[in-house]
Amino acid sequence: xxxxVASDHGGIHIRAEIVKLLExxxxxxxxxxxxxxxxxxxxxxxxxxxxxxxxxxxxxxxxICGTGIGMSIAANKVKGIRCxxxxxxxxxxxxxxxxxxxxxxMGERVIGPGLARDIAKTWLTTDFTGDRHExxxxxxxxxxxxA
Numbered sequence: 001x002x003x004x005v006a007s008d009h010g011g012i013h014i015r016a017e018i019v020k021l022l023e024x025x026x027x028x029x030x031x032x033x034x035x036x037x038x039x040x041x042x043x044x045x046x047x048x049x050x051x052x053x054x055x056x057x058x059x060x061x062x063x064i065c066g067t068g069i070g071m072s073i074a075a076n077k078v079k080g081i082r083c084x085x086x087x088x089x090x091x092x093x094x095x096x097x098x099x100x101x102x103x104x105x106m107g108e109r110v111i112g113p114g115l116a117r118d119i120a121k122t123w124l125t126t127d128f129t130g131d132r133h134e135x136x137x138x139x140x141x142x143x144x145x146x147a
Contacts, residue, residue, distance in 0.1 A: 001124070004052050004061040006032040006045040007108075008071070011064030014108040014116045018062055021117050027124065030058070046074035053102050054080040061103045062120060068107035075103045079144045082137070087111050092119045096126035098133045 003022060007015035012034065022029040032049055034040050042065045049061045063071035068085045075083035083103035084095035087110050095101040104123045106116055 004058040007064040008042040010066030017113040042070040050075040050078035066109040068105040072105035092123040100128040
């Protein structure tokens with residue numbers, strides 16, 4: 001698995017924790033920044049990273065901002081992306097099992113580093129269950145083709 005990671009200024013500390021986790025898990029990754037605490041625009045990070053997942057350069061991505069909301073909205077504008085905003089482990093597991101989410105968004109101002117690591121680890125190690133969920137994902141993908 002190859003994972004892209006990015007944050008805006010509001011998510012740099014959690015992003016550093018996620019990078020450590022990926023290294024501990026032996027998962028190949030690339031960190032797309034940002035590396036400053038001065039204000040930057042989350043779409044400048046979310047959109048290029050989501051495009052890299054959509055075109056197959058990366059299998060998944062993890063995006064972090066202050067709340068995770070902006071990153072998730074921006075990433076979901078890219079066709080083929082199913083970005084889920086998760087602030088608990090249960091949602092992280094189900095978004096992989098049921099929605100085959102390929103991008104995870106989290107908010108540094110909402111959760112702490114320990115919970116962020118637990119969420120990311122669960123999300124990274126949970127497989128899509130397929131079955132009835134494939135039909136539902138297919139409907140979303142069909143709609144995207146019309147747009």
